[in-house]
Amino acid sequence: MQTLAGRYQLVRRIGVGGMSEVWQGHDRVLDRPVAVKIMAPAVEGTLGEAGVDLIRTEARSAARLAHPNVAGVHDFGTSRGACHDVPYIVMELVDGQTLSTHLRAGPLDWRIAARIGAEVAAALAAAHAEQVVHRDIKPANIMLTPAGAKVLDFGIAAAIGARDPDPDGMVMGAPAYVAPERFEGSPATPAADMFALGTLLYQCLSGRLPWRAETPTGMVRAACNEEPDPLPPIDDLAPEVAALCRLCLNRHPDDRPTALVAALVLAEAVDARVYVPMGGIEPAPMAEWIDAPTGRANPDRRASERRW
Known part of the structure; x- marks a missing residue:
């Protein structure tokens, strides 16, 4: 041995x-x-x-x-x-199974999906507060344990704003979860992690990826040029969860929510608790960012988000 x-x-x-x-x-x-x-x-x-x-x-x-x-x-x-x-x-030896293993059986109950999303978002909020971008959020890097979800594998993590070592080389991360702007040469940012979170949440809710494509190249092309497929009908799905998922998948990074917003919106939707780095700032009410009755983004969300 x-x-x-x-x-x-x-x-x-x-x-x-x-x-x-x-x-x-x-x-x-x-x-x-x-x-x-x-x-x-x-x-x-x-x-x-x-x-x-x-x-x-x-x-x-x-x-x-x-x-x-x-x-x-x-x-x-x-x-x-x-x-x-x-x-x-x-x-730490984590006792559990990866999210990818659980997804082989199909989509999750939306409440479980929202709770997992809240916990992953909380982990990302902590990373972003330390100026770290994960760059490889995907089901295989999320371990589900009796104590909750654990984010694994910071193997290609980078400092916020860091560019890839070879700008003309391969973009880091699994293609289906990489934000469109990364393929245009933009540096690593928290918004790129949020696109990956949106893809992961969509997959948990629907059992598939937001775009239909036969190849990784086709998936990249679709994510860069097409809107994601609407979520299928899901019984009792909280509209703010569907809205949060859709906003994370926005092609424009400035229109995606922060990890802190995502963690709090998803946790509130299922009455869960998450540990997030507040930095002494009192969070704005969820209604200032997403209108819960309609599930639509508040038109003043950018001004609201600057307060976080």
Whole structure:
């Protein structure tokens, strides 16, 4: 059984991604279970020091967020590999299943979808308050646990306003959840995360993506040029939830709500509680941003949002 830094025993592999593996581990010093994210053997030799920097950046981004809806980071280090130092992150071991696993059975009850959306939005509000944009919000990166939703994988997170390392290269993130402006070269902003949240919420409510396309390229083209399909009829769906979903999917980033607004609107719709960074500011009433009886955006919402 492999042990990292003489402390973290790797027990069994529980996840595999494009660049990394996640293992269930055991912290021998504190005698507790942990999750260990380590560079996949297939890529560790090709990235070298850049791979160490990438994993270190992820660890620092997540470690800045002490929030109940973000998987906590305990440690970062490197372990000597065959040819290179292999970076790893030690994280909270989250007990649950990913949202993508749950969605295989079809759409969720709208109240559950709204609660998940509220908790993900609250996590994003905390990240944005720390000037961090996640850039990869999607069902596979949301873990549903008995204590609520947890946002995982800050592997491609960036500082607000940061541009991609290669402006002419591939845009970071899963194409179906990437905001249209990102394909036009715009830097990472909180509004891009909100587009991804809108896509995720739409998928939870309807069981499918907001645009119909056969290929990732077709999905990108549709999101950049077409309006999303209307949500199907959903019994008793709160109009403000439908409105919030629609506004998050707006092609214009300035017309999307903030994560803080989304968290509070969705939580109020299902009478849930979320932890959001208020910064000492008293929030404006929901009615100033979304008209609950009609579910339509308040025409003065931009002025209202500046107060948050």
